Amino acid sequence: MSTATDQIQAWTEQEYKYGFETPIESDAVPPGLNEDIIRLISARKGEPEFLLQWRLRAYRHWLTLKEPTWANLKYPPIDYQSIVYYSAPKSLKDRPRSLQEVDPELIRTYEKLGVPLAEQERLAGVAVDAVFDSVSVATTFKEKLAELGIIFCSFSEAVREHPELVERYLGSVVPYTDNFFAALNSAVFSDGSFCYVPKGVRCPMELSTYFRINARDTGQFERTLIIAEPGSYVSYLEGCTAPIRDSNQLHAAVVELIAHDEAEIKYSTVQNWYPGDRQGRGGIYNFVTKRGKCLGRNSKISWTQLETGSAITWKYPSCLLIGDGSVGEFYSVAVTNNYQQADTGTKMIHIGRNTRSTIVSKGISAGHGQNSYRGMVKIQKSAEGARNFSQCDSLLLGNRCGAHTFPYLEVKNPTAQVEHEASVSRVGEEQIFYCRQRGLTSEDAVSMIVSGFTRQVIRELPMEFAVEAQKLLAVSLEGSVG
C-alpha cells in the first residue's frame, strides 16, 4: 500500500515550471489603497470621467463590505494596504504601436511561457492578448479580426477607442455591488481583454489572453468583457502563470460575458498560477468573479475551466439564463495538491422559458489539498420547462486530502427537471497494480487514471489547448518513483 501512496505523492510533487521572474523595470504606484491611488491609476491610463467616477463609487461601496467567510477556505487575513495596485513595465510608458516596438525582454518572457507573440510563429488560428502585471503588452492578429468587424484589444484600448461600448456594458453583468472582490476589482482594475463580435459573425480563430504576474507584492486586477451580438460566435481562452515567491499575491479578476439572440460564447480557462510550495508557503490567492448573461433568445454560454494553480481558488463562473431557450454550461476540473485549497463551482440561474443548463465538475485532491464544489441551481417561477443536469465527481489521491460538495437547489417552477449525480473515488493500489501488470509504469498509470477521470471536461477545451491541458495535468511525471 505504501508504494502506491509514494507513487501518487511523487506524481503530485512535480515542480512548477513557470516560476521564473523577469528582471524588468516597472512603473508602479505606492502600496495601499485610497481615493488618491484610484485617481492616480485612472490618470495614468488617461481614462474618461465616467470611468473614474464609477471606480470611486465602487471603492466607497467596497469600504462598506466585509470579506466573505462562507467559503470552505482557511487563510490568514489579507492586508489590503500592503498591496501594490498598479504596476506596468517601464518600457511601455510610451505605448508601443506594434509588436516590433515591444520590449524584447517581454517577448522572451512569453516565449519562455510557450506563448510566442510574433504573429508568423503563432499557432495558426489563435489570436493572443498578453497581459503583464497590470497592463496589456501586445495583441496579435488585430487587423485580421478587424476586417470582420471583430474588436479584440486590451481593456485600456477599448476604453480609449470604444468608450460607448464600455460604458454600456461595464458592470451590466457583475455590478460593483456584487461582492467584496468584485467591488475591489471595479475600483482598481488596471487592464484585461475586451472583445466585441458583431451581428452574424463567427470568429474564425480562438481568441486568447495570457495573464502573467511578475512584480513582487503586486495584485493583479484585470477585467474581461466579451459581447456577442445576435447570431455571432466566439471562443475565448485565458491562461495564467506567476513566479515562485514565499509571500502570497492577490489576484481578483472580473469577467463579464453578454450573449444576445442566438449568440454563443465559449470561455475556457487554463489557470496555472503559482500554487505555493510543498509546505504551503507562497502562491496566488485567486478570488475571481465570472458571470455570463444569456440575454437573447437561444443564446448559449459555456464555461470550461482547468484550475491547477493558485494557493486558494474562489471562483464560480455562472450563467444568467434570461433569454427563452438559452443554454448555460459549466465544465470544470480543479486540482488541489500539497496545501492548495479550492472552493469552486457555478451558479445557473434559470429565468427564461425552456432554459437548459449542464454542470460537470471534476475535483482532484492530493497531498493535503482540500477541494470543494459549491454550486447553485436556481429555477425561477418564470422558467417554465427549465432543465438542469449536474454531475460532481471527486477523485482522491492519497488519504490526507479532502473532497467536499455543497450543492444548493432552489426550484420555483413545478415543470422544471433537475438532476444531480455525485461520486467520490480513490485511486488505489489495485488500479495502479493492474496497469503495471500490463507493462505501464506507475506514473503512466496515475496519469492515465487522472486523464480518464477528466476526459469529459478536457474534450470541451479548444483543440489547440486540449493537448496542453493534458500535459499540464499529467506534468512530465519525471523522476517520481525511485
Place this chain on the structure above:
Amino acid sequence: MLEIRNLQAKAGDKLILRGIDLTVRAGEVHALMGPNGSGKSTLAQVLAGRELYEVVGGEVLFEGRNLLELSPEERAREGIFLAFQYPVEIPGVSNLYFLRAALNAVRKHRGLEELDVMDFAGLVRERLRLLGMNEALLERSVNEGFSGGEKKRNEILQMAVLAPRLAILDETDSGLDIDALKAVAAGINAMRSPERAMILVTHYQRLLEYVAPDFVHVMAEGRIVRSGGKELALELERQGYAWLEEEAAPAQAG
C-alpha cells in the same frame, strides 16, 4: 521457463505460501487447484509482483533470470501476464487506448517499433475475430460497466494482444455461464503454443473439461500437496478437497 524453489511469502504477519516448488516449461499448461485460502491466488499475485505480499524465502527464475528483483511492469514487459480474478475498472480510459499503451510499453521494452493507431486497430480486430468477440468492447472504458463475463473475456483479449510467454489465469472461469466459459476456453486454447506456457488457477474442474492441462497441481495450506496429470482433476471432482486438508496437516507439523 519458470522455476519456483521453496517460495515463501506472507501478507502482513501471516505466512501464506509455505514453500512452493514448481517447474513450468515452454508449451506446457499447468492447472493449479485447491480449496479457498490454499494460496493459489497469492502465488499468482506474487509471480506478478504484487507488493502487498512480501517474499520471505526461496527463489523464482524466469528464463534463467531472478524474477523477484523485477518490478511488476518489468515482469509484464518480459512476458508475464496475469489475468485478474477481479479485473479493475478505469473510467474514462477506452479499452482500445489502454491496450495500445500496454502493447507499446511491451514492444518498446523489446526494441520493437511502437504501433500507431491504424496498425494497432488492425491487430486488435484480428484478435477479436480469433476470440469471437464484439468490437463494441473496444470503445468502452476499461471494464467499466462490464458484466462479469465481459470482464473475463476482456482479460483474455488483453492476453491475446500482448501475447505473453507465461500467462497466469487467476480463476478466469469463476462466475461464468456455460457460453461465456466456452468462449473463454476457446480463447485460451487459441493461445496455446509451443513457445508459451500457461498456469490456470481454478477452484473447479469445469474449465478443464474444455482446456486439457498437461499437469495438475493441488495446493493446500500454502503448499503443493499433489501433482499429476489431468486425471487428478477428475479425482478431485469426485472426492472434493476435504481429504487434502487431512493430508496437509501432518506436512504442516513437519
